[in-house]
Amino acid sequence: MAGAADVVSLAGAADVVSLTGARLAFGDRVLWDHLDLTVTAGEFIAVLGPNGTGKTSLLKVLLGQLPLSAGTVDVDGEPVAAGSNRIGYVPQHRGVDRGLALRGRDLVELGVDGHRWGVAPMRRADRAARRAAVDGALAQVHAQELAHVPVGVMSGGELQRVRIAQALATDPVLLLCDEPLLNLDPGNARLVAGLIDQRRRSGTAVLFVTHEVNPVLPYVDRVLYLVDGRFRIGTVADVMTSETLSELYRADIQVVQVGGRYVVVGEHLDHSGHTHGHTHE
Template sequence: MAKESDASVQPSVREPVIRLRDAELRFGDRVLWHDLDLDVSPGEFVAVLGPNGTGKTSLLKVLLGQNTLSTGSAEVSGRRVHSGNSAIGYIPQQRGIDPHTPMRGRDLVRMGIDGHRWGTGLFSRGRKKKVDELLASVGAQDYADAPAGTLSGGELQRLRVAQALANDPSVLLCDEPLLSLDMHHQKVVAALLHEQRVRRGTSVVFVTHEINPILPYVDRILYIVGGHFLIGTPSEVMTTESLSRLYGSPVEVVRVGGRLVVVGGEEECVNHHVHSDEFDPERGAI
């Protein structure tokens, strides 16, 4: 049974890539989450779920060194979190690129290697070989030289995965990278991330509203609601009993056509297959 708020993590013979202890994040009087203890092992795939505004993206920002914990500690690869950490690869939400931009697909990937010093050593043989290897690893060779603004959402996300892997990070932080992709490309990108983490031993922390495309690959789930959370395997967390206790109101988890559907009462829908258009304070005022 998954534990609430004081959930213990599973022991690992390897040192965790991510370690949070007694972590609390608040903005003013609002506590997003507290007493969070979490270890993420090398190669582990952790999904972060919950309604809008509960602190999912804010958790990624803590690990990126962009948000500071109110209390507690956070480490990545044995070091206190800090901005510009090369041990972290970051994959943002799918978003378009101006169709008139002169940037090619390979230029987007190369920014993962030398984006901080654009214009230095762009044509070095070593960098070109590295970019070609990254493009091949995500199956993007065919459109590597196409204008980035003409590529589909799925093609762009492949390139962003390659970009995030450019410095061989020990952890990938993914902020709803499947958003706005059709079901086919959701599955393709999810499988690609799984393939890369198996091949490289890279840990994945994956914020999402849609659990089904990644469900076959998820080891554990961190589910955050109203300052409380559950940590456990999908079979422990994604149950009617567990989520009803977490939400403090009746929630039903059912399987429909092999997909998980999570629904609440009339006043609150927690269906993870419908993306809310409401204002999300994680990407707005907070």
């Protein structure tokens, strides 16, 4: 597989995320411990694993919404804090009320003004600066034609493009994506993944939580795979093996490649919406 590092040079890139000795636990339940992860500018990290293993919680830690139980976390060279406009956040795709009058540019403008999860407003943004930020973000996802379209009548792919524009409105150095391809058809999933990759080519680091690694295989530099308090970090080829996943799951897991796609088979897999044998993730 031609990995993202083949087309995006990471040599000498600055550290955008630094987790050192990170532990996240709720009472006796440990989601992960001793996690050391450094993400550099322009790097694309896929965060994989079954439900309930702390993938979304990792994003909340980076957004300043959850404190670590132990260890340290820095974003863009500073201790993490809620309200950083250096972080963009793309949520899971969900439909909206078809009667909602909010237009595409209104949704993106909420990103400028800070009315989204964990992100601060663009301080003292005047009307012209706000308009320029919105127009620039829409242009990055090729969605200028959606500026005046009510979000309630947008297709799933159109709405998710506008949500990406909202995440890019403050020109972030880090883009956090929480299952952004969920419920999208394959064509729109490829489009959305490609738009996120396009942004990281300008130097924005990406952490991409997903249950479906195959649509982002061309872009992924490394994988963080979480299972029941255990984890592995490495290239797709290093992590997506029968030996590695069997060790993580402590069960017999088989990984095969079919037509350039990863298929994972095992009785103990509990990924949402998948059967025992499935295309990974």
